[in-house]
Amino acid sequence: MNDTANPPATITCWVEAHTDALFAWALHKTSSLETAEDLVQDTFLAASESFEKFKGNSEPKTWLLAILNNKIAEHYRKLFRHSEMHSSKDPVFFSEEGAWQPAQMPQQWGSEHPLDDADFRKILEKCMNKLPAQWSAALHYKYLEEKKPELICQELEISDTNYWQIVHRAKLQMRKCLEMNWFNKQ
């Protein structure tokens, strides 16, 4: 059957064939069942609307994944814009004079960081999920694809200074969480 002959039938086939992989990817990137399901659904709706743009010279899965990745980026852009810049609950890492708070000082790390270890991945995910929404969105956005920082600032509509300060705070919190739960776990 020619892929372009009958768009609805083709898209239905794609739903059957690719939903599981797309859903797993969206869940990995967002850690939320509901968000992942919505994003995959939006991906197929968008694919169906712009079906004539699918030229058939790439794999359907590659095309769908590209649409999904755009949807994930959009999700984090929205999350970033709609979350609070600062909250009173944000941890305090430094004193007024800019010295480390004793409890936040980096310790030398004991254990290794086995990249593909399932337990380590769980801790990483847990630490990411504990970040304030805006910091988490900024970090996810940073590692979505190989995007230039200048482009990220443009897309998130923030200044360079704002961006590195948010990354700084997010990494301070990630650092502490990984130290307590993995590297120097008591």
Next chain:
Amino acid sequence: MKGLMNKMMLSCVKATEMVEKKKLFGLTWKENMQLKAHNAMCKVCKEYEMQSEIIDSVLKHYLQRDNIIPLNNEKLKLKIISKLK
């Protein structure tokens, strides 16, 4: 002289910010010197710089990995197919 030194020396919060700025956008010559001077004397911030590098590499590896195992979700398939009609 002490006043001048204080003006030139970065605090720990500034030094660790400079670590992140350096990775993203690069530093000016002066900022680079200030960071080097600070980290030469401050073991804690030097440690931060090393750990910041590790965090980057683990997050990148974790979030960009492509060997994700598909998750069966029949309910979602049915839902999407019904929306497409």
